[in-house]
Amino acid sequence: MTTATVPAHGTQGVGEPLAQPGRPRPRGSFATAIRDALHRPAILIALGWVVLVVVSSVLAGVLAPHDPLAQDLDNRLAGPSATYWLGTDELGRDLLSRILHGGGVLLLAALIPVVVAYLLGVPIGMFVGYVGGRADALADFVVNVLFAIPALVVVLAVSVVTDNNLPFMTVVFGVIVSGGIFRLVRASTQASRDLLYVDAARVSGVSRWTILLRHILPNVLGPLIVQGFLLYSGAFLFLTSLSFLGLGFDPQQPSWGQLVFDASAHLDDDPWLMVPIGLVLIATVAALNYLGNSLLATLPTARRARLLTPPRRPVLPPEAAAGTVPEGRRTPAAAEPADTDVPLVVEDLVVSFRTPEGGWQPVVDGVSFAVHRGETLCLVGESGCGKTMTALATLGLLPEGGAAAGSVRLAGRELLDLSEREMAQVRGSQIALISQEPMGALDPCFSVRSQLGDVVKLHRGGSRAEVRRRVHELLRLVGIPNAESVAKSFPHQLSGGMAQRVCIALALAGEPSVLVADEPTTALDPTIQAEILDLLRSLQETLGLALVLVTHDLGVVADIGDVAAVMYAGQVVELAPVDELLAAPRHPYSQGLLDAMPEDAVRGVPLPTVAGMVPLPKDWPGWCRFAARCPLAVDACREGPVPLLAVQADRTSRCIRTDELARSQELATTGVTP
Amino acid sequence: MTRFVLRRLAVAVPLLLIVAAISFFLVQLVPGSPAAAILGNTATQEQVDTLEQSLGLDQPVLSQFGQWLGHALQGNLGASYTTGQSVSDALAQSVAPTLSLAILSTLLTLVVGLVLGMAAAVRGGRTDRLVQWTGSLGMAIPNFWLAALLIFVFAIKLSLFPAIGYAELGTDGIGPWISHLVLPIIALSAVNLGQIAFQARAAFTDALSRDYVRTLHATGVPRRRVLYKHVLRNASVPVVQVTGLTFIFTLGGVVVLELIFTLPGMGNLMLRSVQNHDFSVVQGGVLYFSLVVVLVNLVIDVATAALDPRVRVR
Numbered sequence: 001m002t003t004a005t006v007p008a009h010g011t012q013g014v015g016e017p018l019a020q021p022g023r024p025r026p027r028g029s030f031a032t033a034i035r036d037a038l039h040r041p042a043i044l045i046a047l048g049w050v051v052l053v054v055v056s057s058v059l060a061g062v063l064a065p066h067d068p069l070a071q072d073l074d075n076r077l078a079g080p081s082a083t084y085w086l087g088t089d090e091l092g093r094d095l096l097s098r099i100l101h102g103g104g105v106l107l108l109a110a111l112i113p114v115v116v117a118y119l120l121g122v123p124i125g126m127f128v129g130y131v132g133g134r135a136d137a138l139a140d141f142v143v144n145v146l147f148a149i150p151a152l153v154v155v156l157a158v159s160v161v162t163d164n165n166l167p168f169m170t171v172v173f174g175v176i177v178s179g180g181i182f183r184l185v186r187a188s189t190q191a192s193r194d195l196l197y198v199d200a201a202r203v204s205g206v207s208r209w210t211i212l213l214r215h216i217l218p219n220v221l222g223p224l225i226v227q228g229f230l231l232y233s234g235a236f237l238f239l240t241s242l243s244f245l246g247l248g249f250d251p252q253q254p255s256w257g258q259l260v261f262d263a264s265a266h267l268d269d270d271p272w273l274m275v276p277i278g279l280v281l282i283a284t285v286a287a288l289n290y291l292g293n294s295l296l297a298t299l300p301t302a303r304r305a306r307l308l309t310p311p312r313r314p315v316l317p318p319e320a321a322a323g324t325v326p327e328g329r330r331t332p333a334a335a336e337p338a339d340t341d342v343p344l345v346v347e348d349l350v351v352s353f354r355t356p357e358g359g360w361q362p363v364v365d366g367v368s369f370a371v372h373r374g375e376t377l378c379l380v381g382e383s384g385c386g387k388t389m390t391a392l393a394t395l396g397l398l399p400e401g402g403a404a405a406g407s408v409r410l411a412g413r414e415l416l417d418l419s420e421r422e423m424a425q426v427r428g429s430q431i432a433l434i435s436q437e438p439m440g441a442l443d444p445c446f447s448v449r450s451q452l453g454d455v456v457k458l459h460r461g462g463s464r465a466e467v468r469r470r471v472h473e474l475l476r477l478v479g480i481p482n483a484e485s486v487a488k489s490f491p492h493q494l495s496g497g498m499a500q501r502v503c504i505a506l507a508l509a510g511e512p513s514v515l516v517a518d519e520p521t522t523a524l525d526p527t528i529q530a531e532i533l534d535l536l537r538s539l540q541e542t543l544g545l546a547l548v549l550v551t552h553d554l555g556v557v558a559d560i561g562d563v564a565a566v567m568y569a570g571q572v573v574e575l576a577p578v579d580e581l582l583a584a585p586r587h588p589y590s591q592g593l594l595d596a597m598p599e600d601a602v603r604g605v606p607l608p609t610v611a612g613m614v615p616l617p618k619d620w621p622g623w624c625r626f627a628a629r630c631p632l633a634v635d636a637c638r639e640g641p642v643p644l645l646a647v648q649a650d651r652t653s654r655c656i657r658t659d660e661l662a663r664s665q666e667l668a669t670t671g672v673t674p
Numbered sequence: 675m676t677r678f679v680l681r682r683l684a685v686a687v688p689l690l691l692i693v694a695a696i697s698f699f700l701v702q703l704v705p706g707s708p709a710a711a712i713l714g715n716t717a718t719q720e721q722v723d724t725l726e727q728s729l730g731l732d733q734p735v736l737s738q739f740g741q742w743l744g745h746a747l748q749g750n751l752g753a754s755y756t757t758g759q760s761v762s763d764a765l766a767q768s769v770a771p772t773l774s775l776a777i778l779s780t781l782l783t784l785v786v787g788l789v790l791g792m793a794a795a796v797r798g799g800r801t802d803r804l805v806q807w808t809g810s811l812g813m814a815i816p817n818f819w820l821a822a823l824l825i826f827v828f829a830i831k832l833s834l835f836p837a838i839g840y841a842e843l844g845t846d847g848i849g850p851w852i853s854h855l856v857l858p859i860i861a862l863s864a865v866n867l868g869q870i871a872f873q874a875r876a877a878f879t880d881a882l883s884r885d886y887v888r889t890l891h892a893t894g895v896p897r898r899r900v901l902y903k904h905v906l907r908n909a910s911v912p913v914v915q916v917t918g919l920t921f922i923f924t925l926g927g928v929v930v931l932e933l934i935f936t937l938p939g940m941g942n943l944m945l946r947s948v949q950n951h952d953f954s955v956v957q958g959g960v961l962y963f964s965l966v967v968v969l970v971n972l973v974i975d976v977a978t979a980a981l982d983p984r985v986r987v988r
Contacts, residue, residue: 144685145692147919148971150963152926153944154700157956160948161703163711237816237865241930244818245945257818264822264934271826278819286814293810304883308796308905309897397888420897428894435892440885445907445982455893490983506893 033298043294046287053284057104066094068101068254077270086276089262095273098254099280105249106256109170110236114228116174117181122224125185126212130193139186143179151176152241159247166248173238177231184227188220226295233288240281256281305399313396313420314403316352320360321405323350324620324641343513343546344371344394344431349406351389351398363617364389365570366406369563371514371546376537378557378578379550380593381567384614387550390567391516394548395433396423410514428510429459434517438499438524442491448475448502449487452509459510474505479535497528504535508543515540518550533560554597558582566590569615569625572644576651584665586653588630591661624654632657632664675979678986682975686968693968694746697960698739701953711951712755729755742957751958756950761958764943771840771939773966774855776921776928779862780970783870784917788910790867791874795882795909796901805875809868817927821861821934828857838936858931865927866920873916877909884908911982918974922967 037043056063065085072092079087086095128139154176155169162168192215201211242248243257251258256277263273351364364386371377379387393404396415408415410430415423427433435441443451452471456462460470468487475483478501491499500520507515517536521529537560540547551557557564561578566587574587585591592610612629615621624642627633636656644652655661709725710717726732730741745752751761794805829837835857841850881887882905890900929941936942940959947955979985 145689147922148689148693148964148967149696150922150925150960150967152923152929153960153963154696156929156944156948157697157700157960160951160953160956161700238926240816241818241926244816244930245933247948257816260816260819260822264818264825267822267826268830274819274822274826278823281816281819282811282814285816286810289810289813306879306882307884307887307891308882308900309891311897392888395892397891424891424894424896426894427892433889433892435885435889437885441889443886443890443904443908444984445904445911447983454895458894492984492987503889506889510894 034295037294037298040294042290046290046294049283049287050291053103053280054107056100057107060097060100060104064094064097064100066097068093068097069252070094077266077273079272087272089259089273090266093254095259095276098259099256099277102254102256102259102277103280103284105166105253106236106239106243109166109248110232110239112167112170113174113177113235113238114232116171117178117231118224118228120175120178121181122185125182126189126216128182129186129189130208130212130216132190136186139182143182146176146179149176151238155242156245156247159242164248169242169248170235170239173235177234180231181224181227184223185220188223189216192216192219222299226292226299229288229292229295233285233292236288237285305401307397307399309397309420309424310400311420313418313423316350316360316403316405320352320362321350323348323352323362323365323405324622341373342370343373343411344548345407345409346370346390346394347407347409349390349393349404349408351386351393351402351404353403354401360403361617363402363570364393364404365620367565367567367570367572369565369572369575371548371563373513373546374540374544375562376540376547376549376560378561378564379548379567380552380554380557380564381589382552382593382610382614384616385567386570387552387567388518391433391518391548391550394514394516395427395431396420397427397433428455428507428512430510430512431514431516432507432510432512434500434503434507434515434520436519436522438496438503439491439494441503442494442499444491447488447490448494452487452502452506455506455509470509474509475502477508477539478502478505479531480505496524497531500524500528500532501535504532504539508539511543512545514546514548516548516550519552520549521556522551522553529556536560554582554593566593569620570617571625571654572652573626573654574652575644576648576653580648580651584662586647586651586658586661587626587655588632588657588661589626591665592629624656626655632660675986678979679972679976682972686972690965690968693964694743694961695739697957697964698742699735700960701957702735712953746958746961751961752954754947754952754955756947756952761955764955765940765958765962768938768940768943769962770843771932771937772925772928772941774843774851775858775862775931775937775939776924776966777970778855779859779866779928780917780921780924782859783863783866784914786863787867787870788874788906788913790871791876791913792878792906792909794871794875795878802875805871809871811868812864813868815864817861817865818930818934820864821857821931824857824861825934838934840935840937840939854935854937858935858937861934862924862927862931866924869920870913870917874909874913877912878905881905881909907981911978911985914974914978914981918971921970921974925963925967 070093072088072094075084075088075092076090077088078084078092081087084094084096086099088094089098124139128136151173155173158169158172159165189212201215206214239248240257240260243255244261246258246261249255249258259277260274260281263270263277266273347368349364349367350362352360352362355361367386367390369377379390381387389398389402392398393402394408394415396404396418398404404416406416410426413426415426418426442448449468449471452474453467456467456470456474462470471487472483475486480486480498480501486494486498486502491502494502504520515536520536521532524532533556536547536549539545549556549560557578564574564576564578564581565572566574566581566589568589574581574585574590576586581590582594585594589610592608595608596610610629615625615628621627621638623640624630624633624637627637630637634657642654642656644654645656645658647653647658709722709729709731713721713725723732730738733741742752749762751765753760754764757764790805790809794802825837828834835853837857839854841847841854843851887900887905890904891897928939929944931937932939932941933945940962944956944959946952947959975985
């Protein structure tokens with residue numbers, strides 16, 4: 001017996017490549033998804049079988065070649081023949097006719113539990129989810145009771161009490177399984193209860209039931225249909241079990257479970273009896289399950305990329321390794337590879353992801369930079385510019401489907417050529433990562449001491465006492481005074497700021513020389529943000545770390561950065577010392593970001609923004625990628641790819657209009673409007 | 675942890691009381707008198723009255739319930755209406771085959787389902803498709819039909835295992851005991867295995883995409899340790915929970931399979947009593963089965979709490 005209390009993600013995502021790394025896959029509406037599904041042959045076969053079964057059950061009286069009860073005692077247990085296509089049973093009754101007649105009541109009766117579960121689960125779930133409080137607690141308790149009731153055993157008891165009354169038994173089964181529908185509706189109602197449009201409807205005085213029906217029900221309709229389908233298939237299997245046990249169904253009339261029971265008595269002298277009925281049952285349940293699971297797969301889900309590294313690191317094929325901009329490559333490296341003062345050098349880095357069509361889509365396109373000891377390099381830009389992918393590529397931690405080419409040298413050693421096993425030894429001990437969401441970055445099942453201790457042990461070894469001492473030392477290093485009690489905590493017991501400190505301690509445990517921080521303060525409160533930045537700065541000074549910091553916030557750059565690499569659409573568009581960049585940006589995109597800083601906002605004047613959006617990688621033009629949003633763009637900007645041009649000794653910009661930009665800045669500071 | 679277990683027990687007790695009440699009052703729904711149902715159509719009113727009196731059925735319903743509950747708490751569920759045997763004794767004698775089958779099958783599906791789901795989620799590609807197809811097939815085969823097939827192949831044709839019957843673990847030893855259970859366990863596990871493997875696949879897919887996987891990698895923890903220590907533990911939490919939810923359906927399967935394999939368990943006892951209109955045994959049986967469900971769910975709650983500290987505070 002199968003139940004549908006928890007959606008099984010059956011056929012979902014089989015071999016489907018990810019459209020966008022790390023982002024939810026865009027999905028059409030439920031209706032379009034169903035229309036698409038109807039074009040798949042497997043779905044049509046399953047649907048065709050179900051229709052065939054239903055139609056032939058309805059028309060059994062016409063289709064059946066014999067009376068299902070007519071006995072032919074001369075032809076008992078006969079094999080298939082011209083008269084009896086599927087053979088006969090122990091009383092010489094025609095098997096085919098019995099199968100045709102034996103499904104109708106089952107298929108029909110299996111609808112009853114579904115209807116009952118809907119009638120109970122939907123209104124109660126909506127009401128209780130909406131009002132909450134005691135009604136919610138009570139309903140929850142009742143559902144817990146239902147989940148503790150062994151369905152078949154209770155239905156057995158009901159059968160003796162009601163003298164084998166099938167409708168009554170199916171209603172009871174429906175009540176028992178209604179808990180699944182109830183929970184689904186309640187969760188969805190709770191989720192949409194506080195949405196803005198529901199609030200608006202409430203304020204405008206629309207009645208409670210109108211709100212529930214008009215605003216909340218449509219949200220849950222898709223999952224409800226799917227759940228109902230899986231429930232039906234479960235109820236069908238349940239009822240065939242009852243029929244097998246000889247309960248609920250008229251023993252005089254054939255029914256599918258009972259046919260299996262009859263056949264099982266003749267396993268030794270006529271095993272053939274098992275075959276036709278078995279195939280019919282299996283095909284029917286399989287078709288119902290397949291349809292249900294395919295429906296389930298049409299529901300919108302956020303499928304995230306796997307983050308476990310593959311055993312072998314993927315390599316970009318040569319044609320993809322060049323990225324999209326062959327000219328202007330080989331940007332001058334900032335330092336000699338073996339220079340110990342420059343621990344991290346990235347050159348012409350290309351990161352690509354596999355497309356559904358089997359090709360490669362670059363998302364980082366020829367990025368180069370170098371970070372000195374004790375220096376902070378900021379990767380700045382809006383979301384979707386490739387900052388995070390650049391950062392992750394340096395550690396060899398791209399999500400599933402991604403691969404990197406170019407050069408990432410750590411203390412002179414080429415990291416992109418290392419195997420996964422060699423790379424694992426580099427991670428933590430030479431280069432480490434601090435990620436954006438500190439709560440999600442810690443394994444919820446292990447205590448801080450256990451996670452931190454594991455890493456300490458991995459890198460330095462030592463006795464339990466030594467490891468424990470080092471754990472406390474690390475926690476104090478990241479500014480946690482009550483190290484003992486924090487060490488004992490589990491991640492869910494920590495605040496966001498505390499969790500981020502623990503993450504920093506984790507990153508420092510192997511004493512790396514390079515620290516990559518991916519938006520380390522974005523998920524935190526503003527006051528905590530400043531504390532964490534202070535901590536990073538002081539750690540960097542005392543430990544002499546090279547820090548790569550990914551951020552979209554120029555305020556953070558101004559606060560902590562030494563060098564800034566402004567990224568746009570997978571490329572570095574401006575590379576400059578931070579104070580010079582802030583004083584006089586040499587790329588219109590940098591200027592736009594600077595203008596949009598809330599720190600410079602004038603009261604009453606709307607905050608300027610860079611109009612438009614970062615283009616998706618597949619929409620990158622073959623010329624300046626910022627041209628579409630650039631106030632200074634001219635025809636020359638759309639003639640071809642723009643290389644990184646030196647504007648000063650230590651500054652480069654991917655713009656041919658830097659002079660124009662400088663002139664407009666001068667005008668702005670002198671206050672003369674052109 | 676102790677507090678967590680106590681809290682769960684505190685929820686389990688009222689739950690059991692309610693189930694007890696349901697199983698008692700269910701019988702009160704019988705149209706007409708149970709005594710008449712037991713005696714059949716040919717009985718005279720006088721015979722019915724006498725039987726009612728001797729069974730205590732002439733008392734008011736609430737006082738019957740109080741009496742029954744009081745006795746039930748002392749482990750006395752009354753006597754069988756048909757055989758006169760003590761219901762508690764009858765159930766106690768038949769509990770071993772039922773529990774052996776249900777628990778062994780649950781453990782088997784949990785372990786194999788986790789392995790299959792993990793392989794599907796981690797390896798993807800062909801392994802994934804293979805697991806999904808076999809899982810879907812397993813879920814589509816009715817357990818009673820699979821049982822017949824297994825008997826035909828492994829008992830009748832190959833004579834590897836006995837077709838029917840049961841051997842006591844205590845008196846007959848572990849060999850005969852397990853050999854009588856192999857076929858029923860396989861038949862019972864097929865459906866659940868697909869279910870659990872799909873859940874495990876979803877749970878592993880989810881756990882593999884969590885940020886801590888990246889953190890662990892970034893600190894230098896090798897791939898295998900990330901997988902077998904961290905991802906495995908996180909993914910098993912929802913899988914173990916779902917195993918609890920499907921256990922009530924496993925028990926339903928046990929009833930069916932006891933009939934086919936003629937195991938002297940609670941399911942067969944229930945079926946016999948249902949046919950004989952033996953209400954007191956049916957009542958006791960429902961209570962026993964519910965007790966098993968509640969206890970198993972308690973064990974599962976404790977197991978998930980041991981795996982995941984977040985569960986402990988709930």
